[in-house]
Amino acid sequence: MTKPRVAIFDLACCEGCQLQIVNMEDDLLNLLTVIDPVEWREAMSDQSTIYDVAIIEGSITRQADEIKVMEIRQRATYVVALGACATMGGVNKLKNNFAIHDVKKTVYGEAANMPHLDTFTVKALNEVIEVDFEVHGCPIDADELVHVVKCLLSGQTPSAPTHPVCVECKMAENCCRYEYDELCLGPLTRAGCDARCPANGFWCFGCRGFLPDANFTAAREMAAEHGKSLEDLESKLALFGSK
DSSP: OOOOEEEEEEOBSOOHHHHHHHTTTHHHHHHTTTOEEEEETTTOOOOOSOOSEEEEESBBOSHHHHHHHHHHHHHOSEEEEESHHHHHOGGGGGGGGSOHHHHHHHHHGGGTTOTTOOOOOOBOGGGTSOOSEEEOBTTBOHHHHHHHHHHHHHTOOOOOOOSBHHHHHHHTTOOOGGGGTOOOOTTTBBOOSTTHHHHTTOOOOOTTOBOTTOOHHHHHHHHHHTTOOHHHHHHHHHHHHOO
């Protein structure tokens, strides 16, 4: 039986999600028994134009990126968006909230007028091409990636939580971050991370993306009940929720 050929690509990102793959250790060795990696810049020098599965990390920040992912989509049977930057644009989308001239000046200073600097609007992968599977988070959870790959190889649809992080917080008996006078995005964010941030003393950053039916009205009301303003909430939402 021929093993599916898998290629991993990166766009604008910190590559932290790919590091999660490298850190899988025994799970990675087991995975390599059922797939044939043919391209992965971070781990191998080989390149290929033929593959069955394309795993893409990072957001689209240049016209060249857009062209690249379109070519990848044409060659791949399946495309997997890896991590927050690929699934929803990630922190890179903060750029879209400001005038491009101001962004370039802040980042590049006196060199802001260099002609080759791109003015492209940052996009998530699914805003340009069809995506078959998504692995959420910043960074991803390695076990979730393994689950998605196993489902892909067996022709099954990966299961995904339809409840908010708050449910996982309650199951772990975590004290609500609002009780620490913090504004938490757990009520709006899709679960699947075992409430890792709240369990370790931090508010939820929303890195897994908002639930399709997220109740923003209730979130505003909850924030107001705890003395937080609409501006406070919007500033938190912008980190991973910019358009």
